[in-house]
Amino acid sequence: MNGKPSISVIESEIVDEFALFDNWEDKYEYIIDMGKKLPLLSDADKRPENKIRGCQSTVWMVSEYIDGRVWFQADSDAVIVKGLISMLIRVLSGQTATEIIEADMRFIDKIGMSTHLAQTRSNGLRSMIKQMKLDAMAWQAKTTK
Amino acid sequence: MSKNVLSNIDLSAIRQQFPILDRQVKGKQLVYLDNAATTQKPKAVIDTLTDYYSRYNANIHRGIHTLAEEATIAYESTREKVRGFINAKHVEEIIFTRGTTESINLVANSWGRSQLKEGDEIIISTLEHHSNIVPWQLIAKEKGANLRVVPIGDNGEFLFDEYLKLLSANTRMVSVVHASNALGVINPVKQIIEAAHRMGALVMVDGAQSTVHLDIDVQDLQADFFAFSGHKVYGPTGVGVLYGKKEILESMPPFQGGGEMIREVSFKETTFNELPYKFEAGTPNIADTIALGSALDLITSIGKLNIRHHEDELLAYATNALLSIESLRIMGNTPNKVSVCSFVIDGVHPQDIGILLDNQGIAVRTGHHCTQPLMARLGIPGTTRASFAMYNTFEEIDILIAGIQKVIRMMK
Known part of the structure; x- marks a missing residue:
């Protein structure tokens, strides 16, 4: 244990937070606020190879592997997307590769954000989750050689 | 207010x-x-689709029975409506495609593959939609031709003087958008066409955005090719139009092979059908084409x-x-x-x-x-x-x- 709560604990925290909102404005203002608070990536990390495809906005993501856990950092030029990334990072960053790979991310539906998972070219949430899981798999493969 | x-x-x-x-x-x-x-x-388009499938769905042109005849008449009447809508001279100058993108691909592949040679130039503008860039890039690469791009000003305006500088004896085709989908600006296509014709080049006009808004007269424009999509003129998706001057279309080889577009087939040789059928291989999008006619009727009536x-x-x-x-x-x-x-x-x-x-x-x-x-x-x-x-x-x-x-x- 490193003191990081499990995925399911964090997910239910987020679901509880969103339950407080009874209109879309409050919900999105909360996401916008999270987006603004997400630490910025350095310009050096905003390299083409760190870009996630499939988003209308530009999303950069980097990951590192420390003591058996995968840590993510990300940035975007669009604020709502940054807010959504911030939530994904809150849930997945600092977990083990196996936990990340197995996470079902059902909380997104529970907070009413599943439209952002839709398979259209404008929504990148699906691509972000996929990339986080791919990174986790890559770290797992590298470290179990 | x-x-x-x-x-x-x-x-x-x-x-x-x-x-x-x-x-x-x-x-x-x-x-x-x-x-x-x-x-x-509009309801008229939706009703036409339902009516077609409820009453006279049939494959067109060769059927001997009543449904085939009714469907053929309805399909061909849309061709005549399109001719009138853009004021083409001949009804056989109207070719049905899947949309503007396919219309441009048809010209790039049929005209481009048979006519372009190394060193030839195709002119487009900075305002183009990807579908008026990529087909030309592909054929230019295949034939060793070059793509030249007319720049725009800061307000999105087509820089006509720069265009004139790009025109040369090597220019074979100018393919430009009539009205920009991204900005709405209208290009001076009539003048663009005049200048190209003086150099002996052909002009294709991408009318995807303009056709629903502007009065289109392909004879007045002197356009060699003009393309638009049904779904942007209140019609269904999956049907579009390519207009081409008759003598140019006649000189072009077929785009796709199949039924409808042939006159006679043997394993040695195939002779091709006349215009417009030469360019309409396979069973066409009958229902949507007929419904496009209803959309044009509505626009005309308003x-x-x-x-x-x-x-x-x-x-x-x-x-x-x-x-x-x-x-x-x-x-x-x-x-x-x-x-x-x-x-x-x-x-x-x-x-x-x-x-x-x-x-x-x-x-x-x-x-x-x-x-x-x-x-x-x-x-x-x-x-x-x-x-x-x-x-x-x-x-x-x-x-x-x-x-x-x-x-x-x-x-x-």
Whole structure:
């Protein structure tokens, strides 16, 4: 244990937070606020190879592997997307590769954000989750050689 | 402030013909301002589709039975309606395709593959949609031809003098957009065509955005090819038009092989059908083509000039209202535009604007609009685009403006 709560604990925290909102404005203002608070990536990390495809906005993501856990950092030029990334990072960053790979991310539906998972070219949430899981798999493969 | 008294069109009667406009989105009345992507469909189009499949669905042209004859007559009558709609000289100059993209691909592949040679030049402009770039890039690469690009000014205007400098004896084809999908600016296609013809080059006009707004007369323009899509003129998706001058189309080899387009087939040799069937291989999109005819009937009955007048008023009203918003800039500022307002708001990404407007029931388009080279030229990742059709109202523009102001407040 490193003191990081499990995925399911964090997910239910987020679901509880969103339950407080009874209109879309409050919900999105909360996401916008999270987006603004997400630490910025350095310009050096905003390299083409760190870009996630499939988003209308530009999303950069980097990951590192420390003591058996995968840590993510990300940035975007669009604020709502940054807010959504911030939530994904809150849930997945600092977990083990196996936990990340197995996470079902059902909380997104529970907070009413599943439209952002839709398979259209404008929504990148699906691509972000996929990339986080791919990174986790890559770290797992590298470290179990 | 809003007004809704229109000079010559009965807006509420028009809106009643579009059932989807009654829809609620996220608990709000739909405000549909994504007409440059696709227009909504009138009841006449929906009814024609149902009627075709309910009463006379049949494969056309060779059937001997009554249904085949009725379907053939309806299908061919749309060809005549399209001819009249764009004032082509001959009905066989009208070829049905899947849309503008396929029309351009047809010309690039058939004309381009048979005519282009190494060192030839194709001219396009910075304003082009990807579908008027990529087909030419592909064929140019295959044939060793070169693509030349006419630059634009900061307001999105086609730089005519620069175009004249690019024209040369090597120019074989000029393929330009009539009205820009991303900015709404209208290109001086008649002058573009005149200049190209003086150099012996052909001109293809991408009319995907212009056909629904402007009076199209291909004979007056002297266009060699003109393309548009059914779904952007209140018709169904999956049907489009390629107009080509008869003598040019006759000299071109077929685009695709199959049924419909042949006269006689043996394993040694195939002779091809006459125009327009030479370019319509396989069973065509019969239902949607017939329904396109109903869409054109509706436009004609309301009157293109009346529609243009209303859309011009919407454009002027929206432009003024948008410019009253601090930190908002309209991209594409020329005196001659179709009813498209493309804008950026300093410090707010278009995707954020699109998401927050959608939550208010307002449908706009955000992003690069399939014009990445144009966005690169303008130095922006994309825009938010509101595009208006004949059924849009001044109230809807007021709702858009209030919606944008709300977005700005929320993003602060």
